Amino acid sequence: MDSDGAAPARTRAATLTSLAAELGVHVSTVSRALSDAPAGVSTATMEAVRRLAEERGYRSNLTARALRTGRTRVLGMLVPRLADPVLALLHEGVDERAIEAGYTTVVANTLDRADLREKRLDLMLQRRVDGAVVADSLLHSHIADQLEATGVPHVLALRCVPDRLCVGTDDLAGGRLVAEHLLALGHRRFGVVAGDTRASTGHERTVGFLAACEEAGVEVRPEAVVPCLFDVRSGAAATERVLEAVPDVTAIFAGSDNVALGVLGTLRDAGRSVPDDVALVGYNDLDLAAALPVPLTTVDSRILEVGQLATRMLLELLGGGSPEPARLAPRLVVRASTGAG
Amino acid sequence: MDSDGAAPARTRAATLTSLAAELGVHVSTVSRALSDAPAGVSTATMEAVRRLAEERGYRSNLTARALRTGRTRVLGMLVPRLADPVLALLHEGVDERAIEAGYTTVVANTLDRADLREKRLDLMLQRRVDGAVVADSLLHSHIADQLEATGVPHVLALRCVPDRLCVGTDDLAGGRLVAEHLLALGHRRFGVVAGDTRASTGHERTVGFLAACEEAGVEVRPEAVVPCLFDVRSGAAATERVLEAVPDVTAIFAGSDNVALGVLGTLRDAGRSVPDDVALVGYNDLDLAAALPVPLTTVDSRILEVGQLATRMLLELLGGGSPEPARLAPRLVVRASTGAG
DNA sequence: CTGAAAGCGCTTACAG
DNA sequence: CTGAAAGCGCTTACAG
Structure with a gap:
């Protein structure tokens, strides 16, 4: 020094x-x-x-230029938590496209808390971001309305809200893919560790899964569907409740790969092996899914693409265009945790 | 819409x-x-x-205020890749303290590439960041010198470079802890999937490990030490070379938990089980370490604290102070992957 | 092709 | 306690 x-x-x-x-x-x-x-x-x-x-x-001096031109060339990004690998990946997609277009990205964790969200958004507006990518929406909150009120151009990403400009994966279809896969393997006694159903992601994945089951004439009891946060610990705790509700469960759908990791821990502690005793499916297809000792069947939710597309749409919006909302098609990735391989 | x-x-x-x-x-x-x-x-x-x-x-309007006061109250952060959970955690620590102090954080991925690093740093300087936390240093690169030349106040984090203001974990000590643990369990035939030894982290963890082995009179052959990137795929590939070099290996030290995940995959494919055939130790103690089907013995490298401290030091620097470099003490976390429990 | 002026929105000595 | 002025570093019509 x-x-x-x-x-x-x-x-x-x-x-x-x-x-x-x-x-x-x-x-x-x-x-x-x-x-x-x-x-x-x-x-x-x-x-x-x-x-x-x-x-x-x-x-x-970009500060001076921004003051003069009225454009900062900064894009804000609101996420529940960047340390969640799903959001980190989304950020990567957003940042990549932003940089290409000459923009800088500023990201803020809101931890799904209204008070933090408000503070961080306010700070972004004081910094006069030209637009925002919003990935922390909840279905029954007012965040989308608040954003609308600020007048700052924005697009929702990953987590959608009805009637709002949003880009995400078709999570209803994703949930269906999982159910169809498990049903085809002969499973009939299901548990769902749903993830956060306040978000469209957790909600739609669950709804899609249940709809496909119902159409197949397979009943999933309400107690077998347990929401939780999108993290390992919360997924592990929710799994205990699923096992109580359906002691003879043969297949579990986890709302995310992280949640699946929690499911795995609880199953391990309960002495049940995957896939011999219980089949397990995750969601997102993070790197770790393929790397696990028993590779995880999961749904590729194309997070990186969602991030890239969200930025493209936001830039289009800033350019005066009218981008259409988009839902990317999810893809089932079959691995050993459902008995394949 | x-x-x-x-x-x-x-x-x-x-x-x-x-x-x-x-x-x-x-x-x-x-x-x-x-x-x-x-x-x-x-x-x-x-x-x-x-x-x-x-x-x-x-x-x-913070842009106008910044132009007038000559202080943007923005802190830059350079990381190899934010989607790496280690860096995401570091960012969380940095951002938390920055926000508390009224600063906004701007983070950029450099992918350990000199060209990208230069571009992103240049953009940060055009944005007139008040200071920077630099977490992508390599031992034999000129990044530290380049930074010094720009005159922007900065502190290195996680990855250190001799004679530079830095805060990290004592990785030499961390490597030693791992070796002592494995030696005490009776292991003598080691492999090291070292992670990136161009960074002080990968380098020092390996050096500490080897030093403790040597002091115990246990030889580790050079071919048994294979560097790789700090990711799953690269760790998996490096493990194959370790297995070729030491077919009868009984314990492997991975330079990070992500690398350990790669090791796990290759061991699985080779039909070797953990810990029965091979004991495995990771580094960082990410959430996933405890959640794995066979919980992973690892070293808690206190990433979040490093990030918090780095910001504290940077702010001290900005305030005219002269913070001292710091190395936090690592802690061994023993779990089932080395036969405990 | 170059110069001169105005002004983006703010803060901060300096008077009064 | 309040006003008036200057100026941070830039860009952009407007003249010439």
């Missing part, structure tokens, strides 16, 4: 004005010469300006 | 100037009345100003 004593007096950063002064031209000339699409600037001055800018290590 | 036709002409956002005009006072008065520590403002005007601000939904 600074073992060489006091930091050297940091030289003031170069500005358009300082460059202009040094070159003896007007600041507006420098601005034009350095702009992405230089219009009406002689090649000679352009070269001179760019050379000096390079030499002085000039870096444009 | 906007089924109700064209968006309503969005009313221009309130500004200090618009509030001042409406109240018939000077803009500077409004600014003072709304400041966090209002100095020299009558209670009457303060109340009037705040009431109107509330009514008009005034939100201060």
